[in-house]
Amino acid sequence: MSAGSASSLAILALAGRRTAAIGLAPRTRTGFTVGPFAPRLQNAGAAATYRVLTTPHRTGASMRKIVVLGSGFAGYHAARTLEDALLSRSRVKLTLISDQSSFVFSPLLYNVASDELDPGHITTPLDEAFDASTEVLVARVERIDLARRVLVTDRGEVDFDYVILAPGTARDEQAFEGADRALTPDSVRRAVEIRDRLAGLFEFGDQSPWRFAVVGASTDGVEWCAELASAIEDVRARNPELDRPVEISLIETRDRVLADHSDEMSTIATRYLEHLGVRLHTGRQVVAWGDEGLRLDDGTAIDAAHVFHLAGRRGHTWVAEAGLPVDALGRLKVEATLQVEGHRRIYAVGDAAAVPGTSPRNAQVAMQAGRQAAQNLLADLVGRARRPFVYEDRGDFVTLGRANAALDLLGRAFEGRAAWLAYRLYFTALMPQAFQKALLLMDWIALRASRPDWDQRPAALESDALKTSPTDRTAK
Numbered sequence: 378m379s380a381g382s383a384s385s386l387a388i389l390a391l392a393g394r395r396t397a398a399i400g401l402a403p404r405t406r407t408g409f410t411v412g413p414f415a416p417r418l419q420n421a422g423a424a425a426t427y428r429v430l431t432t433p434h435r436t437g438a439s440m441r442k443i444v445v446l447g448s449g450f451a452g453y454h455a456a457r458t459l460e461d462a463l464l465s466r467s468r469v470k471l472t473l474i475s476d477q478s479s480f481v482f483s484p485l486l487y488n489v490a491s492d493e494l495d496p497g498h499i500t501t502p503l504d505e506a507f508d509a510s511t512e513v514l515v516a517r518v519e520r521i522d523l524a525r526r527v528l529v530t531d532r533g534e535v536d537f538d539y540v541i542l543a544p545g546t547a548r549d550e551q552a553f554e555g556a557d558r559a560l561t562p563d564s565v566r567r568a569v570e571i572r573d574r575l576a577g578l579f580e581f582g583d584q585s586p587w588r589f590a591v592v593g594a595s596t597d598g599v600e601w602c603a604e605l606a607s608a609i610e611d612v613r614a615r616n617p618e619l620d621r622p623v624e625i626s627l628i629e630t631r632d633r634v635l636a637d638h639s640d641e642m643s644t645i646a647t648r649y650l651e652h653l654g655v656r657l658h659t660g661r662q663v664v665a666w667g668d669e670g671l672r673l674d675d676g677t678a679i680d681a682a683h684v685f686h687l688a689g690r691r692g693h694t695w696v697a698e699a700g701l702p703v704d705a706l707g708r709l710k711v712e713a714t715l716q717v718e719g720h721r722r723i724y725a726v727g728d729a730a731a732v733p734g735t736s737p738r739n740a741q742v743a744m745q746a747g748r749q750a751a752q753n754l755l756a757d758l759v760g761r762a763r764r765p766f767v768y769e770d771r772g773d774f775v776t777l778g779r780a781n782a783a784l785d786l787l788g789r790a791f792e793g794r795a796a797w798l799a800y801r802l803y804f805t806a807l808m809p810q811a812f813q814k815a816l817l818l819m820d821w822i823a824l825r826a827s828r829p830d831w832d833q834r835p836a837a838l839e840s841d842a843l844k845t846s847p848t849d850r851t852a853k
Contacts, residue, residue, distance in 0.1 A: 451727030593688025
C-alpha cells in the first residue's frame with residue numbers, strides 16, 4: 378500500500394468514527410449517492426456521544442465564571458477566543474453550554490440534505506475542539522434567572538458572572554397553518570431525514586409528479602431551491618427512465634428573492650432559479666398548508682406534497698420571558714459593543730442578536746461578532762475599554778446548485794464556475810480541523826468525477842440572458 382493510500386484510509390477512518398458518534402441511521406440505498414470516498418454511517422441508532430469536561434479550577438467567591446451559551450458559529454468562535462486568552466488564568470472558569478454535542482458547519486447542511494456531503498464531514502465534536510480546562514456541558518437551557526445570575530438547564534443550574542448568549546433562533550411554527558409539519562434542514566438530524574426521504578422518493582416513489590415548495594427566499598431558501606433542483610438533475614442523469622415532471626415553487630413575502638442582498642445578487646439568483654425551472658411567487662404570503670397544498674394570501678393554490686419551511690425564524694421564547702429586551706422577532710437588542718441593552722455583563726451574538734448594520738446575516742457576521750464579544754468581555758475583566766463591533770465585509774456568497782454560485786465582492790456581483798470554486802475553497806478553509814478540510818475536498822472531487830455531463834452544464838447564464846426575462850425571450 379502506498380503512503381498516499383495509507384493517509385487516505387487514515388482520514389476516512391477518523392471520519393467514520395465521527396459519523397458514527399452522531400448516532401444516525403445508516404443509508405443503504407444506491408441511487409442517491411455521495412460518491413466512492415464518503416464513508417457510510419455506522420452504529421445505527423446509537424445515542425449521540427459526548428464527554429463533559431470538568432474544569433480543574435478552584436471554586437470560590439473570587440472565581441470569575443464565564444458562560445458561553447450556544448455552539449454555532451458565533452458561540453463556537455467566542456468560546457475559542459476566550460479559551461485561548463484564559464488558558465494561563467487560574468481564577469477564571471469557562472463553560473460552554475450547547476444543546477448539541479458537536480459544532481456543525483451549518484451552511485453545508487443543505488449539501489447533506491441533498492446527499493452531496495456526508496454528515497460526519499461537517500461536524501466537530503466539542504470535546505475535541507476545546508481544551509480540558511474548558512467545561513463543555515451538553516444541555517438545553519430552559520430559562521435565565523437574571524436576579525441570581527443563573528442559567529437553568531435540563532441538567533441543572535449553571536451560575537455565571539458573565540455570559541455570551543448565542544443560542545440561535547427557532548423556526549416559527551405559527552407562521553402559517555401547517556408550518557409545524559414542514560421540513561427544515563436546520564440540523565444534522567433533520568438534514569439526514571430529508572436526505573433519506575428524498576432517496577426513498579427518487580427510488581421507490583410512484584409515477585406521479587414530484588412537487589416541492591420552499592417557503593422563504595432569503596439565502597437559505599434560494600440555496601436549498603437550487604441545491605434541490607441540482608440534486609434532481611443528477612438523479613435524472615443517472616436514471617434516464619425517471620422522466621416524470623418536477624415542480625419546485627419558491628414563495629417569498631417580499632418583492633424579490635435575496636431581499637437582504639444587493640439588487641445584482643437578486644437578479645442573478647432570480648434568472649438562474651428560473652433557468653432551473655423554479656416557479657417564483659414574490660410578494661405573496663403562505664396562509665395554510667393542507668391536503669390541497671399551499672394556499673397563498675391572494676387565494677392562489679400551489680399543489681405541493683413536500684414543503685420546506687425556511688422563513689419565519691424567531692428568537693427563543695425563554696429569552697423574552699427572562700425580561701431581556703427583544704425586537705419584534707424575539708432577537709436580543711444589543712449595543713454597539715454587543716452587550717445586551719441595560720445588562721453590562723450579558724453579551725448577545727449570532728442570529729439571536731439584533732446587531733445593527735449586519736445584513737445579510739451569515740457565518741461571517743456570526744464569527745466576527747463572536748470574537749468581538751469575547752474580546753470585549755476580556756477587556757472588561759481587566760478594566761480596559763470595550764470596542765464597538767464593526768462588520769468587515771469580506772464578500773458574500775450564495776451557492777446556486779452544484780455548478781454555479783454568486784459572489785458579491787467589493788460592490789460587484791458575478792456568477793459562474795469561478796464563483797463556485799471560490800465558494801468551495803472558502804468554506805473548506807473555514808473548517809476547524811485539517812482532516813475535515815481534506816474530507817470536504819475529497820467529497821467534492823468525487824462528486825465532480827461522478828458527473829460525466831459536468832462540462833455540458835451551464836455554470837452561468839450569458840450576460841444577455843440576464844438582461845431580459847424568460848417571457849421577453851419567448852416573445853422574441
